[in-house]
Amino acid sequence: MQSTHLREHNLSAILIELATASSTSSPISRAGLAKRTRLTKPTVSKLVEELVDAGLAEEGAPLSAGAGRPMVPLTPARGTLLAIGLEIAADHVACLGIDLSGDVLSHRIEYRKVTATSAEESIDLAAELVGKVRADAGDLPVVEVVVAVPGRIAPDDGRVLSAPNLDWTEVPLVGRLLAHPELAGLSVRAQNDNRLSVLTEIDQRPGESFIYLRGSTGIGGAVVLDGALMTGAHGWAGEFGHTVIEPGGATCRCGRQGCLEAYVSYHALRERAGLSDDILIEDLVDALALTRDRAEVIGMIGRSLGLAIANALNVLDLTTVVLSGYLAPIADELEPVIRETVERHALAVEAGPVRIERSDGQVDPALHGAARAALQPVFNAPGAWITRAHHLTA
Amino acid sequence: MQSTHLREHNLSAILIELATASSTSSPISRAGLAKRTRLTKPTVSKLVEELVDAGLAEEGAPLSAGAGRPMVPLTPARGTLLAIGLEIAADHVACLGIDLSGDVLSHRIEYRKVTATSAEESIDLAAELVGKVRADAGDLPVVEVVVAVPGRIAPDDGRVLSAPNLDWTEVPLVGRLLAHPELAGLSVRAQNDNRLSVLTEIDQRPGESFIYLRGSTGIGGAVVLDGALMTGAHGWAGEFGHTVIEPGGATCRCGRQGCLEAYVSYHALRERAGLSDDILIEDLVDALALTRDRAEVIGMIGRSLGLAIANALNVLDLTTVVLSGYLAPIADELEPVIRETVERHALAVEAGPVRIERSDGQVDPALHGAARAALQPVFNAPGAWITRAHHLTA
DNA sequence: GCTGTTAGTAAGTTACCGTAACTAACGCGG
DNA sequence: CCGCGTTAGTTACGGTAACTTACTAACAGC
Incomplete structure (x- = not known):
């Protein structure tokens, strides 16, 4: 050094x-x-x-x-700089501006079916929101813009390789954003929404190690070691959705058999119960409980998750599991089922108790996580930011 | 800092x-x-x-x-200091002295059934070997002594909690070693043999990330991230032996069902084929091939390992798997079977090829790993060692 | 032998942090 | 109400590690 x-x-x-x-x-x-x-x-x-x-x-x-x-x-300090998080989700495009203290300086959201319009229109809308947020915040110097996308992203140029829920394939997201005047000259990065969600959880648990599981349309997740998000070779370490919990079991949308998502994702649960796709993710469990015994539904979800968690705990030797997304509201119900399954399968429990906890996160963790990620350069290199900000204002 | x-x-x-x-x-x-x-x-x-x-x-x-x-x-530098590795295994006690360059300065080994004698006798023998190795090396300053034990070790005081293959429970290993004059004043640490084995592999692959699987009496393993051994909450991250590959499957010695070790450990394979326990681990596969078709044996081992590996790859998002121990000689035969299983189950393969490689490690990786671990203080804090060595010789 | 190139050294400067001793501002007890 | 102990924070100074610049050393190729 x-x-x-x-x-x-x-x-x-x-x-x-x-x-x-x-x-x-x-x-x-x-x-x-x-x-x-x-x-x-x-x-x-x-x-x-x-x-x-x-x-x-x-x-x-x-x-x-x-x-x-x-x-x-x-x-x-509050109100001295602006970090911008963007989110492009299936039913909305949102932009959040926060300062170094984490205070929200501006929040803009537009509800619309992203799948119903072209990718270009959605990106243009996102850029527009960035412009409004910058204006709301009074044209403060911008650290970075981080975009949350429910899909896979090329690490080199921020291309969206595929985002099934948006109907996107090969969309040059970052490139097109940079072409807009609202974002000219800014540093823009794209990241998977699940991986950004966990950042808000890391804020709540500084320095801890845990497994993060988020139920949304799929089952996303992440591994956090000593407060640092584990990336893996391609940036999706901790994506538990396609852990095999039953070799040769149910066929998953990914084409493989026995994946966790083939059992407890929004689509899998909804389709197997014959429910319409109008139903909201957060209402899914309640709706399922109308068709069957609630304990049965919880038991089925809990056992599936438990198997995936048990294997992850065996490999990683961690003690804390955090449930988020649609799993958070039912975390207390799931806890005993998951615990029982984990204790039957995981060796790690012999050394001490496994904690299964509920995420008490933000309303929109991906968006908040994106904004928080946009703050990172300042925390990692304050001196560099100071000189940069000096040049920006001068 | x-x-x-x-x-x-x-x-x-x-x-x-x-x-x-x-x-x-x-x-x-x-x-x-x-x-x-x-x-x-x-x-x-x-x-x-x-x-x-x-x-x-x-x-x-x-x-x-x-x-x-x-x-x-x-x-x-060669021959200027001594790092000592000790190994207490089921059939031998060994001591290895190396210098900073990794050159072997002395190697002493005594073959004996450790289970046939008391733990105290074995520890006394180990201390004796340390004395001989120190004499062989010409009384160089000793960095540290690291002991490899096939069992679980208390991280605080180096007590062996349990080592089934040695018939040890609650043995104050480090404490008793320190009581011997040959080790007086030295820094002594105990570690699990699998975790030390991987250190020799890390030497061969500096800075890489990989999953390490070692077949011996059980199935040991480790996770290496960017050249650093992952520890986990209790120090057994990467112990794949008790990953569940078939929920509700064969009963394992650990009491759970469907563990990897219930299928492909030395004992499981040997017992299911009705072979005597005189057979050496390295000869096991050849012996099994006499009772059944060799391809069938390899296929069974490969598929079991493949399931465990696929899940680990999903969680960790790594691309390299290293096979060691009794798995190393048959790695080339196992590779296609494992590859096929992994590709069927692991999401990670979509991003690129998964490499399944053979460890070209030392004859006795645990012993060499222990000696290498004993070098660590010098590499981590050369200045501190210099002043310490100065005091030792003066 | 001249030139270009790479390895390594020497002297002086910069800059960061630590030490020691100080001042500032409080609560408390006589 | 006035010292006294205590904690927060500052000032002045010195040590030390690393950088800059400029050098010498030793080779290859022409």
């Missing part, structure tokens, strides 16, 4: 610590940061000064806590 | 780069190290000088390669 990078590293460590502290517990002081980062007080003071000057951190009013001089609480 | 740690970090980076370069390709020069580590030439020169002075690196004779001044090749 070069000595120049040392400062950047420490600056980043301080800013991250500052953000996690003020989101999980209370604001933190310079002295507190010094303890956490193991840097000395003068060093922290100097770096914090730089962050405050650059509009990345804010001092609050001195706060007394018992004896001693009151601390000056530090928080991530 | 503190500025004091910067030097240690760079020293470590240089030493590691030096070791990987001289093991994979040819020796490397100061200028080459500067390019790889992105440090400047003067910085590298200074740090290399420190390594050479401390007996961690060696200069070779100048070597001309085309135009320009010939480079001075640098290699890890």
Whole structure:
């Protein structure tokens, strides 16, 4: 490592610590940061000064806590920069602008059947929303734009390879977005919506390791190790949807047999119960419970998930599972079934209890996750951002 | 990070780069190290000088390669320190002493049925072997002693919780080793033998990500991400032996049903074919082929492994699988069967080919891995080792 | 022998962080 | 109400690691 990078590293460590502290517990002081980062007080003071000057951190009013001089609480600055999340989903296009503190500066959403229009129209609409959000926020410097798409994305150029729920194949998403004046000169990245959803969960559980399972039209997921999202060779580590839970079992839409999604995805559950496709994902379980015994429905979903989870736990040796999407509302019902199945199959439980928890996430985790992902450059390299922002405003 | 740690970090980076370069390709020069580590030439020169002075690196004779001044090749020093690996297996106790270059300075092995004697006797024998190896190597400063045990180990105090193949339960292995004069004052750690085996494979594939499967009495394994062994919450991430490949299937020794080990472990295969337990692990497949069609045997093993591998690949999104232990000699036969099973079940193959490879590892990977693990402190903190070694010799 | 090229060294500078000692601002107890 | 202990934060200074620039060393090819 070069000595120049040392400062950047420490600056980043301080800013991250500052953000996690003020989101999980209370604001933190310079002295507190010094303890956490193991840097000395003068060093922290100097770096914090730089962050405050650059509009990345804010001092609050001195706060007394018992004896001693009151601390000056530090928080991530509000309203000084803009990180933009975009979401293109089957039934809506949305744009969210947040600042470094995570506060929402603007939220624009347009409901429409994306499948009913061309991909180009949807992308143009998205670009339009970005323009409105930028205007709402008062033309703050933009860190990055991250787009959430329910499909597979080429890691090199942000091409959407395939997004079945949008009826998209080979759509040059990022390329077309960049062509719009609203996004000219910005850094734009595209990511799978499931992988972005988990970022909001990582915010809630800093530094933890867990398996994330999200039920939507399919079953998405991710693996988080020590607070870092695992990518894998092609960027879909933790996509549990096509884990085989029954060799030679039911045929899945992917053509294989016995996949998890062949049993507990929205489409599989709906079709096997003979329900119409007008039914909303979040109402699915309630609707199924009308046709059959609710315990039976929950049992079936829980056992299928349990098998997939058990194998994942065996391979990864983790102890926490977080249920999200349409699984979150029924997490408490599912928990005993999943637990029983996991304990029957997973070796890991011998070492201690497995925790199956409900995600208490945002309304739209993919959109929020995208916006949060768009903040990353600032947290990873505050110094670089400071010089960049300086050039942008000058 | 503190500025004091910067030097240690760079020293470590240089030493590691030096070791990987001289093991994979040819020796490397100061200028080459500067390019790889992105440090400047003067910085590298200074740090290399420190390594050479401390007996961690060696200069070779100048070597001309085309135009320009010939480079001075640098290699890890040989014969200046001792890292000790111990192995306690069902039929032998072995000790291996290597230096920083990986050269074997001494190898002592005693064949005996460890189950036939008490745990204490075996540990005493191991300590004795350590003494001999230290004498063989000429009383060099010892970095660390790492013990490979086929069982579960308490991470805090090196107690063996259970080692079925040794008939051990609750054996204070590290504690008793430390009580011997041959190991007085040394740093001693115990680790599972499968997890140590993979270290030799990591040496062969620096920086790669892969799944490692080792067939011995059970099916052990590990997950390697970017050259780093994944640990998991309890240190057994990648233990594929108890992955469920057939819900409600054959009963395993662990009490669960349908585990991989219930199908393709040494004991499972041997017992189902009605063979005696005198048969060696490496001869098992040949012996099975006498009772049945060889293709049938290979097919059965391959399909079972394939299911477990497919699920692991789905979860981890990796592309390389390395077969080791008794699986290595038959890897070429297994490959088509595993490939076919994996391609039928794994989603990851859609993005590219899955490579199923044979480990061309050492004769005794666990022992070599243990010795290599005992080198780690030097690579991780060369500066700390230098001052420590200075104290030891003074 | 000249030139271009690559390896390595030397001297001086920059810059980051740590140490030590200070001031600031509080609560508390006499 | 005034010191005293305590915690927060700053100032001044020094050490040290790495970078910059400029050099020498040693080769190949013409």
